Amino acid sequence: MKQLLMGNEAIGLAAIQAGVNLVSGYPGTPSTEVLETVAKQNDGSIYVEWSTNEKSALEVAAGAAIAGARVMVTMKQVGLNVASDPLMSLAYLGIKGAMVVVVADDPGPISSQTEQDTRHFAEYAKLPVFDPSSPEEAYRMIRDAFDLSQKYHTPVLFRPTTRVCHACASVEVKEEKIEHKPQGFVKDAKWVIFPRLTYQNHIQIEKNLRLIAEDFNQYDGNQITETAPNTKKGVACGGISYAYVKEALNRAQTHVRLLKIGTPHPFPEELALQFMEGLYEILVVEELDPVIEKALLLVAGKHHIKINILGKLDGSMKNAGENSLESVLTAIEDFLELPKTKYEPIELPPLPVRPPVLCVGCPHRASFYAVKKAMKGQKAVFCGDIGCYTLGNAQPLDMVDTCLCMGAGITIAQGLQHIEPDAVHFAFIGDSTFFHTGIPGVINAVYNQTDLVLVILDNSTTAMTGHQPHPGTGKTMMNTVSPKIDLEKLLLALGVQSVKKVNPFDLTNAITCVKEAAQTKGVAAIIFEAPCISLFKPEKKYQISDSCTSCQRCIKELGCPAISKDSISNKVVIDQSLCYGCSLCAQICPAKAIVIGGDKSC
Amino acid sequence: MLNLILAGVGGQGTVLASKLLAQAAINRGLDVRTAETIGMAQRGGSVTSHVRIGQDLYSPLVALDTADIILGMEPSEALRCLPYLKKGGSIVVSSKFIKPFTASLPGSTYEENLIWQCLGDHCKNISVIDGGKICDACGSTKVLNIALLGAASNLRQLNLTLVDLEKAVQEILPQKIHSINLQALNLGAQSARKGETAL
Numbered sequence: 001m002k003q004l005l006m007g008n009e010a011i012g013l014a015a016i017q018a019g020v021n022l023v024s025g026y027p028g029t030p031s032t033e034v035l036e037t038v039a040k041q042n043d044g045s046i047y048v049e050w051s052t053n054e055k056s057a058l059e060v061a062a063g064a065a066i067a068g069a070r071v072m073v074t075m076k077q078v079g080l081n082v083a084s085d086p087l088m089s090l091a092y093l094g095i096k097g098a099m100v101v102v103v104a105d106d107p108g109p110i111s112s113q114t115e116q117d118t119r120h121f122a123e124y125a126k127l128p129v130f131d132p133s134s135p136e137e138a139y140r141m142i143r144d145a146f147d148l149s150q151k152y153h154t155p156v157l158f159r160p161t162t163r164v165c166h167a168c169a170s171v172e173v174k175e176e177k178i179e180h181k182p183q184g185f186v187k188d189a190k191w192v193i194f195p196r197l198t199y200q201n202h203i204q205i206e207k208n209l210r211l212i213a214e215d216f217n218q219y220d221g222n223q224i225t226e227t228a229p230n231t232k233k234g235v236a237c238g239g240i241s242y243a244y245v246k247e248a249l250n251r252a253q254t255h256v257r258l259l260k261i262g263t264p265h266p267f268p269e270e271l272a273l274q275f276m277e278g279l280y281e282i283l284v285v286e287e288l289d290p291v292i293e294k295a296l297l298l299v300a301g302k303h304h305i306k307i308n309i310l311g312k313l314d315g316s317m318k319n320a321g322e323n324s325l326e327s328v329l330t331a332i333e334d335f336l337e338l339p340k341t342k343y344e345p346i347e348l349p350p351l352p353v354r355p356p357v358l359c360v361g362c363p364h365r366a367s368f369y370a371v372k373k374a375m376k377g378q379k380a381v382f383c384g385d386i387g388c389y390t391l392g393n394a395q396p397l398d399m400v401d402t403c404l405c406m407g408a409g410i411t412i413a414q415g416l417q418h419i420e421p422d423a424v425h426f427a428f429i430g431d432s433t434f435f436h437t438g439i440p441g442v443i444n445a446v447y448n449q450t451d452l453v454l455v456i457l458d459n460s461t462t463a464m465t466g467h468q469p470h471p472g473t474g475k476t477m478m479n480t481v482s483p484k485i486d487l488e489k490l491l492l493a494l495g496v497q498s499v500k501k502v503n504p505f506d507l508t509n510a511i512t513c514v515k516e517a518a519q520t521k522g523v524a525a526i527i528f529e530a531p532c533i534s535l536f537k538p539e540k541k542y543q544i545s546d547s548c549t550s551c552q553r554c555i556k557e558l559g560c561p562a563i564s565k566d567s568i569s570n571k572v573v574i575d576q577s578l579c580y581g582c583s584l585c586a587q588i589c590p591a592k593a594i595v596i597g598g599d600k601s602c
Numbered sequence: 603m604l605n606l607i608l609a610g611v612g613g614q615g616t617v618l619a620s621k622l623l624a625q626a627a628i629n630r631g632l633d634v635r636t637a638e639t640i641g642m643a644q645r646g647g648s649v650t651s652h653v654r655i656g657q658d659l660y661s662p663l664v665a666l667d668t669a670d671i672i673l674g675m676e677p678s679e680a681l682r683c684l685p686y687l688k689k690g691g692s693i694v695v696s697s698k699f700i701k702p703f704t705a706s707l708p709g710s711t712y713e714e715n716l717i718w719q720c721l722g723d724h725c726k727n728i729s730v731i732d733g734g735k736i737c738d739a740c741g742s743t744k745v746l747n748i749a750l751l752g753a754a755s756n757l758r759q760l761n762l763t764l765v766d767l768e769k770a771v772q773e774i775l776p777q778k779i780h781s782i783n784l785q786a787l788n789l790g791a792q793s794a795r796k797g798e799t800a801l
């Protein structure tokens with residue numbers, strides 16, 4: 001039966017059918033829906049959790065895998081940086097059941113802070129990696145990944161990219177499901193990593209990688225999918241670029257010898273040799289790093305093959321950003337010396353710009369505004385972090401001066417403070433990010449007696465990635481309720497000087513608290529508590545009355561999407577269908593012109 | 603092979619409309635690929651859905667100059683996607699503009715009549731749907747996407763009938779909103795047939 005599935009749903013469903021026993025992960029675009037699919041379709045036999053971070057997720061899964069379970073871990077590419085410590089070691093230790101680590105890469109990048117390539121990581125960590133080119137292939141490959149992992153007792157990386165994760169396709173779904181019963185943990189010295197064990201296992205790993213490469217030579221994810229007897233040119237590609245190449249060849253109504261690589265590491269060398277046979281020039285089409293290109297260069301060098309290999313290294317293909325149908329078509333036309341498809345540029349009139357902004361009624365707007373007001377005229381630096389609140393950098397708030405990676409705002413602020421002690425340093429961090437990697441940074445500041453104002457934006461959810469529960473919400477992916485972690489008690493226990501819990505929509509009080517915190521020596525924390533607007537329905541709406549003087553302060557200082565100046569009447573108005581009734585604008589209007597409206601119907 | 607682009611603003615149900623089209627096509631035994639370009643914006647940003655129906659499809663994205671149909675939930679978003687439309691392609695578009703959130707901040711001026719003019723200059727087969735009117739009749743602002751699907755069902759290229767779309771609505775949407783969405787679908791189809799608001 002064919003079913004419309006998103007790439008991530010296909011991966012989740014295939015994992016269930018491959019008999020997965022435990023799934024853990026940390027949300028991150030474009031990987032999030034994999035774990036959510038398993039949780040949604042779970043008949044109760046699979047243990048599923050959002051872990052506090054990727055390192056915890058991988059370690060939880062490692063424990064289950066050495067007890068013989070089939071496990072899957074999900075994260076985005078930068079999450080792998082956090083999980084790399086346990087994964088690097090686990091590659092040496094090995095596992096008993098099967099472990100597939102799904103790491104979604106994000107060429108572009110579309111919603112990430114790096115364009116790192118997990119295929120490279122696989123090589124570095126000595127792990128096999130699968131790179132599906134479509135949702136259908138992702139569905140088929142997951143089972144192969146589990147089987148390979150079990151066969152060689154090694155974790156296996158599975159790396160789809162955004163255009164596979166978030167694309168939907170009609171996928172032929174199987175009914176049958178493997179039942180995998182974990183053997184249980186058997187005590188053995190082999191589960192304790194020591195230098196000597198590492199050395200011995202290293203020898204075995206290198207042997208296994210050669211065996212896996214041989215398996216991969218035969219694997220149907222790696223194929224010479226097209227041949228063209230009369231050309232001496234070939235194209236090699238992998239991932240979504242395979243789709244673009246196929247499409248481009250169809251459009252140009254031509255054929256070449258075409259190598260598709262579905263497992264970039266260990267590289268299927270024999271297949272590559274077959275592919276190169278008799279060719280004098282190859283174009284490599286891939287995204288992110290030149291992984292296939294370098295592998296082919298290596299094979300050519302090793303076997304003394306005289307061949308031109310074009311790609312990112314010689315500048316034939318761009319080395320940043322994602323490929324597109326158009327860019328690949330142009331590259332193929334150039335390479336095969338075909339007539340060029342022309343795009344007649346259309347001159348468009350000015351179109352409305354729609355940049356990402358904080359939502360209407362978003363509590364982060366109130367928090368940023370309170371800090372901005374409190375620090376007006378003083379030297380202050382605002383360190384941001386990863387989450388919706390990074391959008392606080394936009395005008396008119398302009399309240400994010402730095403952003404690096406998960407949890408880094410707290411520690412970056414400390415470094416800044418040591419060099420510029422006369423400024424007040426703020427670290428803004430969301431609740432989910434705080435649990436992820438924020439806590440060690442707070443301990444660092446307390447221990448090293450660094451002045452810092454920590455602002456926790458507690459909106460009771462993980463908003464950016466689509467509202468996953470976390471330790472502060474008390475809900476789990478198994479639909480159980482656990483005790484909420486109390487941020488205030490936690491901070492006090494860490495030795496933070498002062499901790500204030502404030503509703504950011506109580507503006508006067510919020511400003512006072514920020515001023516006090518800025519005067520405090522050591523670490524002062526403010527917890528701005530107000531739920532994300534996606535968690536409730538508005539109870540009231542605000543309107544602008546006739547006493548409005550059109551000073552536009554509400555527009556210029558807040559940037560709430562519901563407030564605008566009507567182009568016809570020239571009046572400042574609040575869109576009643578948008579307003580979330582947060583009251584922030586009413587509190588700052590000098591003419592007291594913003595009042596609760598009567599119309600609740602929208 | 604049929605290529606569609608659905609263009610709208612976050613919150614208008616662009617992605618849901620593409621799901622309904624895809625389901626209707628699958629029910630007909632056709633293969634489908636879809637993808638979205640959404641970016642970081644949650645609400646109020648531009649959303650483009652790509653839907654491809656037919657055999658031998660590889661890419662989930664539609665190439666420039668190859669879309670048979672653009673479904674615009676909003677006129678300026680339809681225009682933004684114009685480079686995708688192939689020569690002789692059709693546009694079905696809602697007449698109502700959605701002001702960007704940043705309209706009140708400097709540097710974001712645009713003129714509605716220029717947008718209409720440009721659409722008209724480049725596409726001869728445009729049906730403009732008074733989506734607001736249909737939403738009023740149905741008593742919900744949320745059915746605009748469905749009304750546009752209804753309107754699109756009149757296009758011969760689409761190869762999916764009103765009945766196909768009705769079935770998809772019933773399969774995918776929760777039962778309690780079936781009747782209101784079926785109504786929107788039919789009103790959309792009728793309004794396009796009458797061509798009441800053609801340019």
Ligand code: SF4
Pocket residue numbers: 544547548549550551552553554555572588589590591592593594
């Ligand atoms: S701040 Fe008050 S007076 Fe000024 S434009 Fe807004 S509503 Fe009118």
Ligand code: SF4
Pocket residue numbers: 360361542558560561562563574578579580581582583584585586
């Ligand atoms: S009360 Fe004012 S600031 Fe709050 S959502 Fe409504 S218009 Fe926006």
